[in-house]
Amino acid sequence: MGVNSLMSFAGKRLLRGKLRLKSHRIIIDASSLLYALLSPADTLKGPQLASLSNSMTHFFKTLTANGCSGTVVFDGGLEITKLDVLKKRLGVKLSQLQRAVTSAGLSTVSLRPAHATNLLISTARAASWEVVVAEREADAGILHILDRDGHDCFILSSDSDFLLCECKGLMLANTLRHSYSKVEVIHSPFSQLSEVCKVSKAQLLVAASLTGCDANKSSKVLPILQRTLCKSNFEYFAQPHFTPTTKLFSFEDAIAIVKSIPCPFLLSSTSSSGNDLLRASNHVIQALMTHCTGVANAEQIIRNGVHSLLQRCKIVSSNSPNMYEESHLLYRLLNGRGCDQAISVIVCGIQAMSCRQEDFSQPSVWKLSIGLRSIIHRLALDNATGATSKRSEVLREDGCLDVITRDIVAPIHPSATEIKLRQNRNHSILSTMEFAIAICAGAYDADLGVETSDTSHIAAEVLSLPISPWQGVACTLVWFESVIVRSAPDEISREMLSSAIDALALVICTKWYDHALPDKYLSKTADLQESDLLLHACIHTMTAFYTGLGHCSLLLQLLDMPVSTTPEPCSIAVNTSTVLAVARNMLQHCSSEQFISFPSSPHMDCVYKLLRRVLAVSREARIL
Numbered sequence: 001m002g003v004n005s006l007m008s009f010a011g012k013r014l015l016r017g018k019l020r021l022k023s024h025r026i027i028i029d030a031s032s033l034l035y036a037l038l039s040p041a042d043t044l045k046g047p048q049l050a051s052l053s054n055s056m057t058h059f060f061k062t063l064t065a066n067g068c069s070g071t072v073v074f075d076g077g078l079e080i081t082k083l084d085v086l087k088k089r090l091g092v093k094l095s096q097l098q099r100a101v102t103s104a105g106l107s108t109v110s111l112r113p114a115h116a117t118n119l120l121i122s123t124a125r126a127a128s129w130e131v132v133v134a135e136r137e138a139d140a141g142i143l144h145i146l147d148r149d150g151h152d153c154f155i156l157s158s159d160s161d162f163l164l165c166e167c168k169g170l171m172l173a174n175t176l177r178h179s180y181s182k183v184e185v186i187h188s189p190f191s192q193l194s195e196v197c198k199v200s201k202a203q204l205l206v207a208a209s210l211t212g213c214d215a216n217k218s219s220k221v222l223p224i225l226q227r228t229l230c231k232s233n234f235e236y237f238a239q240p241h242f243t244p245t246t247k248l249f250s251f252e253d254a255i256a257i258v259k260s261i262p263c264p265f266l267l268s269s270t271s272s273s274g275n276d277l278l279r280a281s282n283h284v285i286q287a288l289m290t291h292c293t294g295v296a297n298a299e300q301i302i303r304n305g306v307h308s309l310l311q312r313c314k315i316v317s318s319n320s321p322n323m324y325e326e327s328h329l330l331y332r333l334l335n336g337r338g339c340d341q342a343i344s345v346i347v348c349g350i351q352a353m354s355c356r357q358e359d360f361s362q363p364s365v366w367k368l369s370i371g372l373r374s375i376i377h378r379l380a381l382d383n384a385t386g387a388t389s390k391r392s393e394v395l396r397e398d399g400c401l402d403v404i405t406r407d408i409v410a411p412i413h414p415s416a417t418e419i420k421l422r423q424n425r426n427h428s429i430l431s432t433m434e435f436a437i438a439i440c441a442g443a444y445d446a447d448l449g450v451e452t453s454d455t456s457h458i459a460a461e462v463l464s465l466p467i468s469p470w471q472g473v474a475c476t477l478v479w480f481e482s483v484i485v486r487s488a489p490d491e492i493s494r495e496m497l498s499s500a501i502d503a504l505a506l507v508i509c510t511k512w513y514d515h516a517l518p519d520k521y522l523s524k525t526a527d528l529q530e531s532d533l534l535l536h537a538c539i540h541t542m543t544a545f546y547t548g549l550g551h552c553s554l555l556l557q558l559l560d561m562p563v564s565t566t567p568e569p570c571s572i573a574v575n576t577s578t579v580l581a582v583a584r585n586m587l588q589h590c591s592s593e594q595f596i597s598f599p600s601s602p603h604m605d606c607v608y609k610l611l612r613r614v615l616a617v618s619r620e621a622r623i624l
Helices: 006-013 030-037 040-045 049-065 080-103 116-126 138-149 160-164 189-197 201-211 221-231 251-259 274-289 298-310 340-348 370-382 416-423 428-440 456-463 469-485 491-512 531-558 576-588 602-623
Strands: 017-020 025-029 069-074 130-134 154-157 169-172 182-187 315-317 350-352 390-397 400-407
Touching: 006 160, 006 189, 006 251, 025 030, 025 138, 030 049, 030 069, 030 116, 030 154, 049 116, 069 116, 069 138, 080 390, 116 130, 130 138, 138 154, 138 160, 138 315, 160 189, 160 201, 182 189, 189 201, 201 251, 201 274, 201 298, 251 274, 274 298, 340 350, 340 370, 340 390, 340 531, 370 390, 370 428, 370 469, 370 531, 428 456, 428 469, 428 531, 456 469, 456 602, 469 491, 469 531, 469 602, 491 531, 491 576, 491 602, 531 576
Parallel strands: 025 069, 025 154, 069 130, 154 169, 350 390
Antiparallel strands: 017 182, 130 315, 169 182, 390 400
């Protein structure tokens, strides 16, 4: 999340230049790259996943063709101390998005759509780049990779934390352009900062903690230091430009504080070893504490901030030797199928719902997926996958943000024993898929461990699909009809969502079979009275479907179904704009069965009709 005001401080003082992306070893912060590839202009149009996938492919093809190689590092989880920060950040993004929707203006915020992480993992691996998932945040994983591969690497990120680490240079992700041939870079940022500020690297780390970083959000230590140092008549604080405030927001002021306090034990500014920097930082903090009294645990608060800037963490990698057992849930991210946020909250116990493009008149998709996520969590606990027994989530409900904490204690239904018993009945695949369908249809009581209604007829339709990846898609369609459509506030909303999911199923089929949509599906239609409702429904459907697909993939994997039961991420990435055009045309031709027939592509025609049949029987079950 960065150091307060450090990037603006560095931008005015550190030398930067244009660098050709050629023959470099690069460690990529996945989150920064995603936001660099997304456009705020697309936020109100809904997820444009096909366009995003094309941009990712172009990015890695260009870098690989120019001799670049490296590692893409993803967040695996968060610290519980981040919950309040995440809630605040989510609230700001939701407010910005709601204002843009209400005013029908342009959005100023980029939102990461569901399925974006899966696309990036899949695309990077296809381009033969190493993919790494950090045990916690990507920052600590990137430092681990630097130690492993040597510090003669560039880091591509927008995070100011990396100005305080030893690397060849910090490539600023937000300066990437579509050609991906050049990027702005700050060479040797840590050494540059040390020289510009005329302080040691240890003092820089302490100043960063004082200003405010991930692990130090204290509002008490800094103002007390300001007042104390003013009274002590240190040279900087006697200057007219300095006025004590309630909080210290300026990195420049923090530098002045550490420079004003003599520290006879301070190590040389050239020290770059993690342990040496930590010891030197501790000396600076101890000297600082002689001027800071009256704040409980002040020394520990500042030290925690420094530790967060230096800490490394375990990783799972697509290339290097494994640091966890193969059953660990983080490995489910490496195949690009599972929902990254669901994995994060189950492994680490904390997650804020990402601000997604949604219809705000509908219940939050992340909230509606909580039942499915809890069953996945119980399965993960029972399978010894590194899952935590408690999780806290920030959820949107009626325009407000609530923190919900749940205890998930094994053994609770379903258990591994129950799964094995089911698999031993007759045909294991049928039994397992029946169970998965019952869960997705909301027909399984996880407290009692019993099925509340018969869904075998839906499972039979799912298993009739000729290619196994469509079974994962079909499970998601069942969940969508049973949970998302059922929870819609009124009949019109349900009709719009049903139209949108019909269109999405068709567009996904054409993407999978590389079949161009005929003009009749994309032609401009007469303005429908419900056009705005349909747009919002398509946006909501895209977010719900791809969120559900990530959850269903995890569920099927934990039920010992093969990864191939869900499709490769890029093969079903489509744009909301295409889904909207198809939905509008389908509504106008809803009485014509010939409109949704594809005799020129019999395989696609068969799959699409079977998917429509799955949706139809799911709707019948929902209505009944």
